Amino acid sequence: MLKDGIMIDIRNVTKTYGIGGQTVKAVDKVSFAMGTGEIVSIIGHSGSGKTTLLSLVGGLTKPDSGSVVIDGKDIWSMDDDSLSELRNRKISFIFQFSSLVPTLTALENIMLPTTFGNYGKDVEGYARELLGLVGLADKADSYPSQLSGGQQRRVAVARAFINRPEVVLADEPTGDLDEETEREVIELFKRMNRERKTAFLLVTHSSELAGQAGRQLRMSSGSVLPFINTVSHRER
Amino acid sequence: MKTGLNTFSIAVKNLRRKIIRTALLFLAVTVVTGTLFSATLFISSMRNALKIGTYRLGADVLVVPEKYVSEARTALLAGEPTSFYMDRAVYEKVKRVEGVKQASPQLFIKPASFTCCYSVDVFLIAFEPATDFTIAPWLEKNLKKPLSGDEIITGREVPLITGDTVPFFGTPFKVIGTMEPTGMKFFDRSAFMTMDAAYTMAANSKANSMQPIDLDRSRISAVLVRVQDGYTPDRVAIRLEHDIEGIKAIASDEIINTVRKQLGGLLKGILAVSAVLWILALLMMGFAFSMMVNERQRELGLLRAMGAKRGYIFRLIITEAVIISAAGGIAGLAGGSVLLLAFKGPILSSLKLPYLVPSATVLAELTAGALVFAMITGLLSSLLPAISASTMEPYAAIRKGE
Numbered sequence: 271m272l273k274d275g276i277m278i279d280i281r282n283v284t285k286t287y288g289i290g291g292q293t294v295k296a297v298d299k300v301s302f303a304m305g306t307g308e309i310v311s312i313i314g315h316s317g318s319g320k321t322t323l324l325s326l327v328g329g330l331t332k333p334d335s336g337s338v339v340i341d342g343k344d345i346w347s348m349d350d351d352s353l354s355e356l357r358n359r360k361i362s363f364i365f366q367f368s369s370l371v372p373t374l375t376a377l378e379n380i381m382l383p384t385t386f387g388n389y390g391k392d393v394e395g396y397a398r399e400l401l402g403l404v405g406l407a408d409k410a411d412s413y414p415s416q417l418s419g420g421q422q423r424r425v426a427v428a429r430a431f432i433n434r435p436e437v438v439l440a441d442e443p444t445g446d447l448d449e450e451t452e453r454e455v456i457e458l459f460k461r462m463n464r465e466r467k468t469a470f471l472l473v474t475h476s477s478e479l480a481g482q483a484g485r486q487l488r489m490s491s492g493s494v495l496p497f498i499n500t501v502s503h504r505e506r
Numbered sequence: 507m508k509t510g511l512n513t514f515s516i517a518v519k520n521l522r523r524k525i526i527r528t529a530l531l532f533l534a535v536t537v538v539t540g541t542l543f544s545a546t547l548f549i550s551s552m553r554n555a556l557k558i559g560t561y562r563l564g565a566d567v568l569v570v571p572e573k574y575v576s577e578a579r580t581a582l583l584a585g586e587p588t589s590f591y592m593d594r595a596v597y598e599k600v601k602r603v604e605g606v607k608q609a610s611p612q613l614f615i616k617p618a619s620f621t622c623c624y625s626v627d628v629f630l631i632a633f634e635p636a637t638d639f640t641i642a643p644w645l646e647k648n649l650k651k652p653l654s655g656d657e658i659i660t661g662r663e664v665p666l667i668t669g670d671t672v673p674f675f676g677t678p679f680k681v682i683g684t685m686e687p688t689g690m691k692f693f694d695r696s697a698f699m700t701m702d703a704a705y706t707m708a709a710n711s712k713a714n715s716m717q718p719i720d721l722d723r724s725r726i727s728a729v730l731v732r733v734q735d736g737y738t739p740d741r742v743a744i745r746l747e748h749d750i751e752g753i754k755a756i757a758s759d760e761i762i763n764t765v766r767k768q769l770g771g772l773l774k775g776i777l778a779v780s781a782v783l784w785i786l787a788l789l790m791m792g793f794a795f796s797m798m799v800n801e802r803q804r805e806l807g808l809l810r811a812m813g814a815k816r817g818y819i820f821r822l823i824i825t826e827a828v829i830i831s832a833a834g835g836i837a838g839l840a841g842g843s844v845l846l847l848a849f850k851g852p853i854l855s856s857l858k859l860p861y862l863v864p865s866a867t868v869l870a871e872l873t874a875g876a877l878v879f880a881m882i883t884g885l886l887s888s889l890l891p892a893i894s895a896s897t898m899e900p901y902a903a904i905r906k907g908e
């Protein structure tokens with residue numbers, strides 16, 4: 271059933287929330303697949319279910335029905351520890367809102383995921399390198415409260431790569447960045463995609479970022495609409 | 507590379523973030539551990555003193571004049587000097603009572619406090635070397651010679667050292683040894699001499715001292731009795747009182763039992779107070795930790811998203827609680843010891859009970875016990891919050907905290 275190179279396979283996934291008698295189908299019978307090293311973008315109105323879909327793909331929440339298969343394994347047939355390991359090893363999130371731990375410095379925040387698994391010795395070297403790649407080499411010892419919103423966002427971006435993930439699930443990763451900084455982040459994404467075959471599932475309103483995607487999903491009221499426009503495959 | 511990113515350091519950083527709350531929790535554990543530790547130490551010190559004291563007394567039954575029972579009791583337990591006398595004939599009668607294995611007379615002499623230039627307030631106890639079975643074994647072991655007429659040995663709290671000479675009622679005595687501490691002032695504040703020396707001292711006091719004592723050789727204060735195998739001290743005491751007119755026989759386990767009862771009541775009171783304090787501390791910590799988990803839901807959910815396992819989240823919360831309770835436990839031990847030292851005196855003088863700090867082993871056990879207790883408090887109070895934090899769905903946790 272699985273073709274070679276298919277890394278993420280979502281089938282008929284539904285997630286419903288009930289609030290006081292009313293139910294909201296945040297994600298409604300969504301199916302799609304992503305190959306290794308693919309870049310896919312998701313657009314849609316506020317409340318259309320984009321964040322919910324990302325968290326379903328990353329195993330942060332369990333679907334009511336349907337299956338989420340990553341690297342050929344149904345993640346909800348795994349035990350919690352194996353799923354945690356999978357998240358730690360293969361997946362990274364860049365969250366829509368601030369996601370840094372306030373008691374840790376920028377550098378420590380970037381290194382944090384490596385404390386949940388066995389990573390080699392020179393984690394710090396790589397963390398500093400990533401910090402440099404997002405233009406914050408001089409902020410290694412700053413705490414989140416000492417950083418601007420955009421700087422915090424960039425630290426979160428850098429953190430997403432510390433575990434050399436197979437896929438980055440990014441929710442508005444350039445949301446509060448100016449054009450110049452956004453371009454730096456896009457450069458980093460492109461480089462990781464090129465050098466490490468990292469796949470990206472991007473929720474974004476930025477046409478600049480969305481332009482990097484080979485495919486675009488459009489969400490509306492929890493459903494993925496059939497492709498209306500296929501974004502021209504730009505030179506990468 | 508030097509970044510301490512382990513569970514412990516992350517836990518410490520979290521504790522520092524809410525320093526006032528951390529301080530309050532720390533204080534709660536300190537108070538509970540301190541109370542419990544000082545109370546237990548206090549009570550076990552009294553028990554210990556009682557055990558060693560009666561062991562040292564070495565007598566199963568103490569025969570005293572009927573009118574002076576309460577004086578005899580306070581003399582034994584609180585070491586308050588008293589003098590009381592009865593006829594030596596009592597001793598002769600005691601020896602013949604059924605169940606008595608050994609008997610030996612003693613004299614208790616309360617010296618005038620201005621005996622001489624020394625303001626040494628000691629209780630004089632005179633024993634008869636020929637029949638004594640309480641002081642003599644000690645002498646044999648430690649001095650290897652009998653006590654002669656001008657020599658005394660002193661209890662640990664008497665401010666005299668071996669070699670000193672001190673006059674009592676005008677007769678100088680030489681200190682030739684000091685007893686080990688017993689916790690019972692009856693022993694610790696006494697000077698021991700032979701009966702013969704005491705009678706001679708009394709006879710000479712009329713010429714030598716401004717405070718003469720009227721004491722002839724027909725008088726004694728008490729008879730110490732050891733019972734035969736197969737007889738209980740109680741039974742022999744009853745028989746003694748029945749057979750001899752005008753005396754009271756106190757079984758030493760009766761004294762102990764009375765004090766035990768007193769201690770038992772005290773212990774219950776202290777335990778009740780400690781239990782209430784403990785439950786309050788548990789509730790307070792439990793509440794604080796669930797609050798903390800609630801506040802940090804989003805952060806904990808993010809850790810889960812980065813690959814932290816349930817066990818990690820659980821350990822993180824527990825570690826924070828254990829750090830607080832270990833620190834609070836140590837502070838409680840220190841604080842409790844200081845309090846005990848400060849208030850021991852006044853409490854003891856109002857309770858009139860003996861006191862002797864237990865051996866190093868018992869002390870170490872008590873200390874370790876208090877620390878373990880503190881840790882368990884931390885563990886228990888954070889258990890539920892830690893479980894709830896570790897079983898939250900990551901996405902729900904992240905959203906709720908937004």
Ligand SMILES: Nc1ncnc2c1ncn2[C@@H]1O[C@H](COP(=O)(O)OP(=O)(O)OP(=O)(O)O)[C@@H](O)[C@H]1O
Binds near residue numbers: 289294315322323
């Ligand atoms: N925990 C929850 N409880 C109840 N309803 C929820 C919950 N999470 C999401 N929803 C609902 O599900 C729907 C989809 O939410 P989601 O966050 O996925 O939207 P989104 O596309 O990411 O929106 P935005 O662009 O504003 O971030 C919304 O209607 C939201 O109210």
Ligand SMILES: [Mg+2]
Binds near residue numbers: 320321322
């Ligand atoms: Mg969203």
